[in-house]
Amino acid sequence: MKSQSNFSLNWSGNTKATPRIIYPKNLEELKKIMSEKNFIIAGNQRSFGDNSINTNLIVSMKNFKQILNFDKSKGIIEAQGGVLLKDVLGLIVEAGWFVPVTPGSKYVSIGGMVANNVHGKNISNNQIKHHILELKILNENNEIVTCTPTQKKNYFESTIGGFGLTGCILSAKFRLKKINSIFMNQEILEFTSYNSFFSLLAKSNLYEYNVNWIESFGNGSIKGLCYFGKHENNNNSDPLQKFNFKEKEIDFFNYFILKIFTQNYYLIKLTKFIFRKFKKIFYKKVSGFDEFFYPQDYFINWNKIYGKKGFFQAQFLVKENNFKDIMNKIAKFFKDEKIFSTFIIIKKFDEKGKYLNFYGQGFSISMDIPINSNFEKTKNFLNSIFQEYDIKVNFSKDSIANKDVIKNKEEYSEFVKELNLISPERKFNSIFSKRLEM
Numbered sequence: 001m002k003s004q005s006n007f008s009l010n011w012s013g014n015t016k017a018t019p020r021i022i023y024p025k026n027l028e029e030l031k032k033i034m035s036e037k038n039f040i041i042a043g044n045q046r047s048f049g050d051n052s053i054n055t056n057l058i059v060s061m062k063n064f065k066q067i068l069n070f071d072k073s074k075g076i077i078e079a080q081g082g083v084l085l086k087d088v089l090g091l092i093v094e095a096g097w098f099v100p101v102t103p104g105s106k107y108v109s110i111g112g113m114v115a116n117n118v119h120g121k122n123i124s125n126n127q128i129k130h131h132i133l134e135l136k137i138l139n140e141n142n143e144i145v146t147c148t149p150t151q152k153k154n155y156f157e158s159t160i161g162g163f164g165l166t167g168c169i170l171s172a173k174f175r176l177k178k179i180n181s182i183f184m185n186q187e188i189l190e191f192t193s194y195n196s197f198f199s200l201l202a203k204s205n206l207y208e209y210n211v212n213w214i215e216s217f218g219n220g221s222i223k224g225l226c227y228f229g230k231h232e233n234n235n236n237s238d239p240l241q242k243f244n245f246k247e248k249e250i251d252f253f254n255y256f257i258l259k260i261f262t263q264n265y266y267l268i269k270l271t272k273f274i275f276r277k278f279k280k281i282f283y284k285k286v287s288g289f290d291e292f293f294y295p296q297d298y299f300i301n302w303n304k305i306y307g308k309k310g311f312f313q314a315q316f317l318v319k320e321n322n323f324k325d326i327m328n329k330i331a332k333f334f335k336d337e338k339i340f341s342t343f344i345i346i347k348k349f350d351e352k353g354k355y356l357n358f359y360g361q362g363f364s365i366s367m368d369i370p371i372n373s374n375f376e377k378t379k380n381f382l383n384s385i386f387q388e389y390d391i392k393v394n395f396s397k398d399s400i401a402n403k404d405v406i407k408n409k410e411e412y413s414e415f416v417k418e419l420n421l422i423s424p425e426r427k428f429n430s431i432f433s434k435r436l437e438m
C-alpha cells in the first residue's frame with residue numbers, strides 16, 4: 001500500500017491540505033483501511049470542488065482498474081471504481097457503444113462519475129444515474145453491499161451523487177448507448193441577444209446534445225455560441241475503429257499565452273470576442289467524438305494556467321423566470337469589482353432527483369473564476385444570490401457554498417437522515433461534508 005502526501009488535491013487547485021494518500025492494491029488492503037476513523041475515497045481527483053479531500057487520509061482507488069465484464073451484444077459494462085473513462089471508451093467504441101452520459105473530461109474514474117452523478121451535454125436524461133444498473137459498495141462496517149434501482153433502493157440512490165460519503169464504490173454496472181460511427185455531426189450557431197439565444201435553443205429537438213458557451217452578458221444582453229451535436233449515423237463511410245487518445249501536456253508557449261490572455265480582465269474579453277467570431281465561421285461540421293465531447297482534454301494539465309491559488313467553479317440552477325435577472329445582477333457585480341469568469345457555460349436543464357443531486361428545471365449556469373484578492377467578496381456575493389433566489393447548487397463541483405444555502409431544505413435533511421442509517425460513524429468524510437455539516 002503505497003503512501004504519499006500531496007498538497008493540490010483537486011482539479012481546480014483551490015483546496016490545500018497535506019493528508020496521507022494511500023493506494024490499496026486489493027480488497028484485502030482496502031478492508032484494512034476501515035479500521036481508520038476519518039478518510040475519503042478518491043478516484044482521479046478531477047473534481048472541481050473539495051469532496052474528494054480529507055485533511056487526514058485519502059484512499060485512492062487507482063489500483064482498482066479492472067473492467068469486470070463487457071456484454072457486447074447487450075451494451076452493458078461492469079467496471080471497478082478506479083477504472084478511468086478513457087479506458088472504458090478505448091474498449092467500447094470500436095464495438096459500437098458509447099457512454100450514455102459523459103462529463104467534459106475522460107480522465108475521470110467510474111467511482112467518481114457515480115459519486116458525483118456526472119452530467120454532460122445530453123438534451124434529456126443528462127445524468128449518469130439514469131443508466132446505472134448495479135453498484136457494489138464497501139460500507140463502513142466492512143460489508144460489501146450490492147444495490148440496484150429496486151434492491152436496497154435508498155442506498156443505491158444516496159450513493160449516486162452521494163460524494164463518496166456512503167462507502168467505497170467497488171464496481172458499477174451500467175448501460176451503454178449504441179453508436180454507428182466515431183464521428184459527430186455538429187452545428188455551432190451564434191447568438192447576440194436573449195431572444196436569439198432562446199430561439200436557437202428550439203433547435204434542440206434536431207440533436208442529441210447541446211451546450212452553450214457565453215462570451216459576454218449583462219444589462220439585458222447576452223452573446224455566445226450554441227453547440228449542437230449528434231452521433232453520425234452513416235454505417236458505410238466511417239467504420240468503427242480503435243481510438244487512440246493523444247495525451248499532450250501544455251508547452252511553455254501555450255502556457256504563457258493562455259495565462260496572459262485568460263487571466264486579465266481586459267484581455268479575456270478580447271480573447272472571447274475573437275473566439276466567438278472565429279468559431280461561428282470556422283468549425284468542423286463533422287468531428288471526432290474526442291474533439292466534440294472532450295475539448296478540455298486537449299492539454300491534460302491546463303489547470304496549471306491558474307497558478308498556485310487555482311480557480312473555482314460555481315454551477316447552479318436558476319428558474320427560467322429569474323434567469324435574466326440573475327445574469328444581470330452577476331454581470332453588474334463582476335463589472336463593479338473587475339471580476340471575470342474565464343469559461344461560462346449555460347444549459348437548459350430539466351432533471352428529476354433526490355437528496356443532494358443537482359435537479360430541477362431552468363438554466364444551469366457554470367462559471368470558472370480565477371481565485372484572487374476578490375475571492376471572499378465573490379464567494380459571499382454568490383452565496384447571497386443562491387439564498388435570495390432559492391437556487392440549487394451543483395454540490396459535486398462546489399467549494400464555496402455556505403451551510404445556510406441548504407440547511408432548511410428537505411433534500412438536505414433527507415440525505416443526512418440516510419447517512420445516519422448508512423454511515424453513522426461518518427468514517428467517510430471530506431472537507432466538503434464537514435463544511436456543510438453532513
Ligand SMILES: Cc1cc2nc3c(=O)[nH]c(=O)nc-3n(C[C@H](O)[C@H](O)[C@H](O)COP(=O)(O)OP(=O)(O)OC[C@H]3O[C@@H](n4cnc5c(N)ncnc54)[C@H](O)[C@@H]3O)c2cc1C
Pocket residue numbers: 011040041042043044045046047048051052061081082102103104105107108109110111112113114115116117118119120162163164165167168169170296297396
Ligand atoms: C476538464 C473537466 C471537465 C469536466 N466536465 C464535467 C461535466 O461536464 N459534468 C460533470 O458533471 N462533471 C464534470 N467534471 C467534473 C468531473 O467529471 C467529476 O468531478 C468526476 O467526479 C471526477 O472523477 P474523479 O475520478 O476524478 O473523482 P474524484 O475527484 O477523485 O472524486 C469525486 C468524488 O467521488 C468520490 N469517489 C471517487 N471514487 C469513488 C469510489 N470508488 N467510491 C466512492 N466514492 C468515490 C470522492 O469521494 C469524491 O466525493 C469535469 C472535470 C474536468 C477536469
